[in-house]
Amino acid sequence: MVVVNWLQVLFNSAVTGSLYLLAAVGLTLTYGLTRFPNFAHAEFMALGAYAGYTIAEQLKLGFPYSFIAAFISSAALGAASYLLVFRPLTHRGATIIHLMVASIGLDFFVRHLIKQVWGGEQLSFRMVWPYFDVGPVRITGLWVALILSAIVMVGVMHIVLTRTRLGKAIRASANNPDLAMASGVDVEKIALVVWIVGAALAGVGGLFRAADTRLVPLIGWEILLPAFAVVILGGIGSFYGALIAAYVIGLAENFGVVFLVMFKLSTDYKFAIAFLILILTLILKPSGFGRLFGEGGKVV
Amino acid sequence: MSTILKAVDVVAGYGKLVVVHKVTVELKKNEIVVIVGPNGSGKSTLIKSILGFSKLFDGKILYENQDITGLRTDRLIRMGIGYVPQINNVFTNLTVEENLEIGAYPKKDKNEVKASISEVYDMFPVLRQKKNERAGNLSGGERQILALGRVMVLKPKILLFDEPTASLSPIAASQVLSYIREICDSGISVLMAEQNARKGLAVSDRGYILVDGRCVKEGSSKEILEDKEIGKLYLGLKA
Ligand SMILES: Nc1ncnc2c1ncn2[C@@H]1O[C@H](COP(=O)(O)OP(=O)(O)OP(=O)(O)O)[C@@H](O)[C@H]1O
Ligand SMILES: [Mg+2]
Numbered sequence: 035m036v037v038v039n040w041l042q043v044l045f046n047s048a049v050t051g052s053l054y055l056l057a058a059v060g061l062t063l064t065y066g067l068t069r070f071p072n073f074a075h076a077e078f079m080a081l082g083a084y085a086g087y088t089i090a091e092q093l094k095l096g097f098p099y100s101f102i103a104a105f106i107s108s109a110a111l112g113a114a115s116y117l118l119v120f121r122p123l124t125h126r127g128a129t130i131i132h133l134m135v136a137s138i139g140l141d142f143f144v145r146h147l148i149k150q151v152w153g154g155e156q157l158s159f160r161m162v163w164p165y166f167d168v169g170p171v172r173i174t175g176l177w178v179a180l181i182l183s184a185i186v187m188v189g190v191m192h193i194v195l196t197r198t199r200l201g202k203a204i205r206a207s208a209n210n211p212d213l214a215m216a217s218g219v220d221v222e223k224i225a226l227v228v229w230i231v232g233a234a235l236a237g238v239g240g241l242f243r244a245a246d247t248r249l250v251p252l253i254g255w256e257i258l259l260p261a262f263a264v265v266i267l268g269g270i271g272s273f274y275g276a277l278i279a280a281y282v283i284g285l286a287e288n289f290g291v292v293f294l295v296m297f298k299l300s301t302d303y304k305f306a307i308a309f310l311i312l313i314l315t316l317i318l319k320p321s322g323f324g325r326l327f328g329e330g331g332k333v334v
Numbered sequence: 335m336s337t338i339l340k341a342v343d344v345v346a347g348y349g350k351l352v353v354v355h356k357v358t359v360e361l362k363k364n365e366i367v368v369i370v371g372p373n374g375s376g377k378s379t380l381i382k383s384i385l386g387f388s389k390l391f392d393g394k395i396l397y398e399n400q401d402i403t404g405l406r407t408d409r410l411i412r413m414g415i416g417y418v419p420q421i422n423n424v425f426t427n428l429t430v431e432e433n434l435e436i437g438a439y440p441k442k443d444k445n446e447v448k449a450s451i452s453e454v455y456d457m458f459p460v461l462r463q464k465k466n467e468r469a470g471n472l473s474g475g476e477r478q479i480l481a482l483g484r485v486m487v488l489k490p491k492i493l494l495f496d497e498p499t500a501s502l503s504p505i506a507a508s509q510v511l512s513y514i515r516e517i518c519d520s521g522i523s524v525l526m527a528e529q530n531a532r533k534g535l536a537v538s539d540r541g542y543i544l545v546d547g548r549c550v551k552e553g554s555s556k557e558i559l560e561d562k563e564i565g566k567l568y569l570g571l572k573a
Contacts, residue, residue: 199439202428206436209427212387213419217484218411218440 041171043288049177051284052184053246056239057257058264058276059187060112060232066208066271067225068124070133071262074115075236076254077144082108082237083244083253084152090161090245097161097179097245104241105234112233115140116226141254149251157249180242187235188277195273204228208271260287260308267315269324278323283308335362337396338523339384339415339492344393346376346383352391353379354547359525361492366514366524368555370531370569371544377527378420380544381494385410385417398491412440416490420497420527423481426470430461430480433469437484447487454483458513475506482513493517495526499533511537531569535559543568 061075082104090100119140123133163175195201207214207221214221243257264283268275290307294300315322339361347353354376361367369377382388384395386407395403402410411417425433434454438447455462458479464472469480478498485493498514499507507530515537518524528534535541535555543551543558545568551558558564 199435199442202432202435203439206425206428206432209425210422213422213425214436215407216385216387216411216417216419217436218408218488219436220408 038292039170041169043292044285045171045173045177047281047285047288048181049246049284050287051281052181053239053242053257054260054264054283055184055277055280056180056187056235056242057261058268058280059191059273060229060234060236061261062265062268062271062276063204063208063228063232063273064225065265067204067211067221067228068116068120068133070120070130070137071265072115072120073134073137073258074140074144075137075233075261076258077141077148078108078111078233078236078254079240079243079257080145080148080251080254081111081240082234083240083249084148085237086241087152087157087159087244087249091157091159100241101238104237108237108240109230109234111144111237112229112231113226115233116229121222121225145251145254152251154251157244159245159249161245176242176245180246183238183242191273200224200227259305259312263308263312263315266312266320267322269322272322272324275323283311286311335364337361338363338398339525340396341380341384342394342396344380344383344395345391346379346388346393347391348379348388352547353388354383354544356393357542357544357547357549359542359549361523361525363523364518364521365540366518366526366538368534368538368541369525369527369544370529370534370541372568372570373529375544376547377544378496379547381417381496381525381527382419384494385415387419411488411490414488414491416485416488416493416522418481418485418493418495418498420500424469424472424477424484427468429466429468430472431465433480433484434461434487437487440488450487450489454487457486457516458483473506475502475509478502478506478510479513482510482517486517490522492523492525495524497527497529499528499530507533531565532559 057079060078061072064072085107086100086104089095089103090097119136120133123136165172165174167173195205203214203219203224206217207219207224211221239257240253244253260283264276264279267282268279287304287307291301291304294303337360341359343356343358344354345352345356357380359367359369359380369380371377379388383390386404390403394401397413397415425436428436431451434451435447438450441447441450460476461480461483464476469477472480495514498510502510511533514524514526526534535558538555540553541555541558542549543564550568551564
């Protein structure tokens with residue numbers, strides 16, 4: 035009989051959910067504004083992780099600095115991707131398929147650049163995190179930092195989206211880009227801002243994942259599938275939908291692993307859980323949680 | 335009266351498809367001009383070509399004696415051109431008030447935005463009542479008024495309105511048209527497209543009849559309404 039520490043599983047779900055949320059927010063928001071699934075998003079996560087590694091482990095500057103480095107380097111990559119690849123393609127009339135394939139190409143390109151710089155070997159963070167126990171739950175400083183980052187991100191995004199001129203323009207542009215233009219909004223400028231912020235958050239997500247596990251060039255792809263599952267379960271383009279979906283998938287994955295162990299199945303199947311949720315959503319309710327937040331689920 | 339907007343020899347369409355063939359329309363100050371014609375005749379395409387939402391293959395757009403051909407949409411809006419599209423003309427995920435705030439986007443001063451929204455509420459009281467309602471939940475008539483309000487917050491010099499009465503009840507349609515009359519009387523020139531030829535011509539000063547992307551008749555609205563031949567041939571009007 036396996037003894038399960040359910041509270042620990044619950045806490046781990048919050049950790050996983052926070053990671054997926056940071057990874058998915060940019061993916062869903064850029065979809066809302068540019069209308070294609072960006073596979074190169076995986077490398078926004080990877081670059082953040084590697085940049086953070088260099089700062090923390092090679093330059094020994096400490097985690098806060100590697101956090102900033104992840105944020106900035108991925109933001110820059112996001113801006114470059116939009117300005118140099120996707121915006122010019124859109125101007126030339128590229129369809130969703132063209133853009134999607136281009137994003138896969140960009141992903142390969144960036145991943146190989148990363149390999150050139152950091153090598154293909156597995157790297158790991160040596161940094162030791164303080165830990166403490168709350169009742170039966172073991173908590174590390176890294177996990178606290180991850181959950182706090184997600185909470186702060188949600189708070190800031192919520193205020194920006196509902197209270198500011200920029201945020202309202204983001205929601206309007208995602209809902210109806212032509213009408214936004216016909217209201218005097220420079221929709222491409224708004225899209226650029228969203229690409230930058232979304233990529234930066236993905237970079238931070240990648241860094242947390244790397245610090246928690248290890249660092250390999252495919253690290254972004256490992257998170258990309260669950261991130262897409264979050265986007266789809268949350269309703270494509272919906273920020274609040276993604277918020278709920280990230281934690282739902284976090285719970286499903288962590289409790290799923292417990293059941294895999296109970297039924298003596300390989301825990302490798304845990305990677306299939308997000309995939310299963312993705313497929314089930316598409317079959318049963320393609321709009322995901324999006325409709326909870328109004329017509330068409332476009333409540334970014 | 336002086337001309338405020340003139341679209342000259344417009345050839346417009348989508349991709350490689352030409353929909354509008356060499357059509358010229360003119361809007362003078364303080365006028366309401368209507369473009370009528372059957373479904374698919376190119377009314378929307380013509381209006382969209384002025385704003386850059388359809389492809390302008392040939393021709394010129396003049397506004398206040400400037401050539402504005404090919405300028406970016408958001409710049410045209412800032413120059414005083416208001417546009418209400420035929421479909422998807424409100425932000426369904428935003429509240430009524432947020433729709434008006436986006437309408438006022440080019441204004442940066444918060445108090446100025448508030449003041450102009452409050453003026454729009456005075457003009458259209460129903461919007462004040464529903465200011466916190468999500469636009470997607472409004473009735474068809476309320477939506478159309480919101481679409482108009484969104485443009486009016488900027489006090490444009492001209493209003494391009496595509497199908498003000500489309501799919502509205504007769505009462506809601508008359509209400510929207512009487513608003514358009516008021517707007518014109520307040521000094522804003524209006525160019526609109528209308529499928530309902532009789533109603534459209536009744537409130538306007540001049541009209542153009544578009545058939546298969548070509549202008550088959552232009553003149554004063556009264557003259558067009560009284561021409562039984564034209565009415566029967568192109569507009570489905572009974573004598
Ligand atoms: N986005 C588009 N892409 C390709 N063709 C289009 C597009 N929009 C309209 N068309 C075509 O252009 C032609 C004219 O359409 P348009 O919308 O201008 O007509 P309309 O006179 O406004 O009709 P309605 O009275 O139904 O609004 C139609 O044949 C239509 O199929
Ligand atoms: Mg039309």
